[in-house]
Amino acid sequence: MTTTHCLCTQLRRTARGVTKRYDDALAGAGLTTAQFSLLRHLERLESPSITDLAAAMGLERSTLGRNVRVLEGQGLLELGNAVDQRNRLVSMTALGRARLDDALHAWNDAQLQLTQKFGSEKRAALIALLDELHALE
Amino acid sequence: MTTTHCLCTQLRRTARGVTKRYDDALAGAGLTTAQFSLLRHLERLESPSITDLAAAMGLERSTLGRNVRVLEGQGLLELGNAVDQRNRLVSMTALGRARLDDALHAWNDAQLQLTQKFGSEKRAALIALLDELHALE
DNA sequence: CATGGATGCGTGTATATACCCGCATTAGCT
């Protein structure tokens, strides 16, 4: 195995690999990993604005705006106006809710499988380190 | 801080954050993190084919083909033919070499700064875990 | 209440990424 000693490169490479796993697992439910993550955040936040949702996900606002539009096109979420007319509030539709429920099973399977192969202690340790690294930003 | 308990999401988020750091550091040298990584791999491998380079980087072949074309357009690398006329061999140009040397300083700075903030033990532990996770694929 | 700065968004542009399909070339077997 050729392994880089650059943390950034290694992070990116592993993220790609793991993303592919989850993409495969979620393909049956018709969602990508990024889309799944978006819907999960939407589930937790109550009709956030695009800016707020982007901040919660650690994404560039314009990036999230485009990601949102894809899901809007599929009818999985809606964009509404707020009192402050600059804001556009994102909310999940019933179809999005159903799609997310579907995906959650596939996601659980992938999650479980990965944890079994990798070990739950390592998984926890890795998440803790990633958290900490992310918090430095 | 809202933190996901999904390893994949956390990996992707942290990768984005760290990538941004390195992108900022490398901007002066005129390279993105992905481009820098490509050139570094090219440095180690001797005129690999597109397929081999993609495999070494853990990238989809067609993805790498497109990334290569960007750098080819900047004159940082060249595409040549091999005995097997299906292969296209990628090799760094003098300009690419110079650009990479430039970028290496910025990269070292970023690397050092991150290690100082994060701690070298944690950094090593994180890399080890990422390696291991990547090896599962 | 008028105006200048702040805020929220969308768009233009560029790169990064993956999947599928088709073409050219090669290798292997008969």
Added chain:
DNA sequence: AGCTAATGCGGGTATATACACGCATCCATG
């Protein structure tokens, strides 16, 4: 030599991602 399968690659398409710019709206201060 000839056919079939495998290999290497480019292009089409779609999503993901970021930055810079500009527009609309809001807010605070005079």
